[in-house]
Amino acid sequence: MTSSTDDFTGAVHQNPYLAAGTREVHAVITVDARGNPETAAPTAAEVIIVDCSGSMGFPAEKIVKVKEAVRAAIDELRDGARFALIAGSAGGRMLWPAEPALAVADSRTRSQAKDALRRLDPGGGTTIGAWLRLAGQLLAEHPAAIRHAILLTDGRNQHESAEQLHAAVRDCAGLFRCDCRGVGTDWSMAELRMICSALGGTVDLVAEPADLAEHFRALMATSMRKSIAEVDLRLWTPVGATVRFVKQTAPTLLALSPHRTHVDPLTSDYPTASWGTESRDYHICIDVEPGGVGEEKLAGRVTFVQTGAHGSAQRLRQVFRHTEPDGSTNEFPDARIRAIWTEDLALSTVINDKVALVTGRAELAKAVQDGLAAHRATEADLAVDCLNRARKLAEEYDEDSVLARLDRIFDPDTGTFQLDQLSAREEMGLDIESTKTTPLSRG
Amino acid sequence: MPGQFCPHCAEQVCQRDRYCEQCGAWVADLRRDRVEIDVGVAAGVSDRGRRHHRNEDALALRGSGPSRNSAAVAIVCDGVSSSARPDEASETAAEVAAESLVTALQTHNSPAAATRLAIHAADKAVAALADAGPTGGKTPACTFVSAIVTGNTVTVGWVGDSRAYWIPVAHANSAPTRLTSDDSWLAQVVEAGILSPAQAAADRRAHTITAWLGEDGQQVEPHVVTIEPDGPGVVVICTDGLWNYLDSVEELAAAVPAQALHDPLGAARRLVEVALRSGGRDNITVAVLPFASDLVDASIAPHLAMTIS
Structure with a gap:
């Protein structure tokens, strides 16, 4: 029952009733985005980072399957998308194009990139931080694009320090989204999870090199469908409130609180990267100053905003359904998280399903x-x-x-x-x- | 409506949702949360109830006065919660209908004809709201019930599930009567013999209304009933916020205080109080209109005598 022009359609789920004197408010916000590929979708900028350290040569089949997977990803690039391939070993180097810049995808550049891929030989160390920095440098030139990297590795970040990796990830945060894929079982879950959590992406295990091509094809296809760039979850809370956490709970669990940026004393933005036609869920927990029995407060107000290249935030078209405790519903252009204090335990002890x-x-x-x-x-x-x-x-x-x-x-x-x-x-x-x-x- | 300030921190209250922009406190709408109107020949109370965030019911009364030599007029409307801006819909419908009724009665329309004109005018005004602000794809809508009490007749009109009752005073011969039949899913399936009243009442669709004011592509069909009581009594019109707790006419009649004929405001307050004490799950609006020829002749004013042909 929403207008056909809404980018985001959501719902707020919570029990607004709190026991007198308590302060912890929980709400789940479900969001369905509808990307519109027909209305001037922003350019996609893609960097594929291929680990070609020495271990990628064992067994020999591994690098063959990796190349096949990268070729599958290249084939998913739509014409006009910007892209580059980075070969990662001891340091990152441009695999294609030769100069440190993104190329425009067309049939000619796609086959040139595949030719360059043939010449890739495993050898050298693993320095994931340096690889990410090079990707960041390339993608920084395209601030208006939907920027995304795919990182494939089979090993641990052995040839640079943990501090170097952390510093590189910090510098890349907000520049691009990064999906990480670990092939085999010798890579570190903690390292890739840290990267994905900071850059906003997914981490997955590809145990069998033969499955890599399908993973890469799907990753790139999903990325090509993203049409709403750089979306932030904007959360207003009242004076005296503390945000305990903002978590993405689907399609993957992801803590957003560590990446919050302050807009004004009562408002913060939590990056959610780019969106296609997809569904995500969020769990928000806020401590508010208790009100008196019978009083009501707005504990939080959520909107989704788009931060443009010029830094200013623009509100996306959105509508949220709110279900009253009696089952009736209201729709508002923002997601409202409420707190109503009561002495009626039958109301306050109910946990929203x-x-x-x-x-x-x-x-x-x-x-x-x-x-x-x-x-x-x-x-x-x-x-x-x-x-x-x-x-x-x-x-x-x-x-x-x-x-x-x-x-x-x-x-x-x-x-x-x-x-x-x-x-x-x-x-x-x-x-x-x-x-x-x-x-x-x-x- | 002018800006309102938060009683806790003196900051501006957001007019759209009534939350303080600084401390988040919800600030009551002093204009609509509790409305009491007493025009002497009729009185009414509209209350937000205990669970709802705002009052989406509306109440309009017109009493006789030297310049309006007609009768007592009352209108009660219930904004459809799932529609856009239901509070505006009900307020618009009630006010437009009140003005329309008064004008129609002054220009010598019968109460029944005036009621039909008023319902059509209100329907048109609610439909026009769709063009006057955001609707989120759903057009504003509300129910409607009106009562006109003259020296010798009671006329009620309705669309939706707001109701009107005739409650004779205790010593009169006639029995209390519900004058309206709901435009609701429940009423339809019961009338069609598909479900028993108890079965239908247990269904989640029980409260779904089947007719309302506001744009839905269909011409509204007003129901109008006129009675000529043979003794004194009161007319009660109300939204489902009241009758949800007093579903049978006997229960409702029992809740009307004996003094209703002489104290319609007290009676309306009492009925709203019953609903609040029972839980107040919905907005509650009640209007009480005394009918008594001796009152009309003797105690109120000579201009209450009907001049309608």
């Missing part, structure tokens, strides 16, 4: 990650406790893919986990799966 769901899924992800951390620290009892809890949560919240992975190592006879059977590949797969979520139902 969607808030419960995202909270449960976050607990599940934490239980899985705590369990795996305990496993790595050889604390078997703790690991089993955490994973048992994760298994219950996965059942409760219908996270079937996580449950399936847990069940592969679960022994129903003893009620325990056979952690000695957990391969590196299974471990990383479980870790990744725990952070993937399906958007909430829109009903």
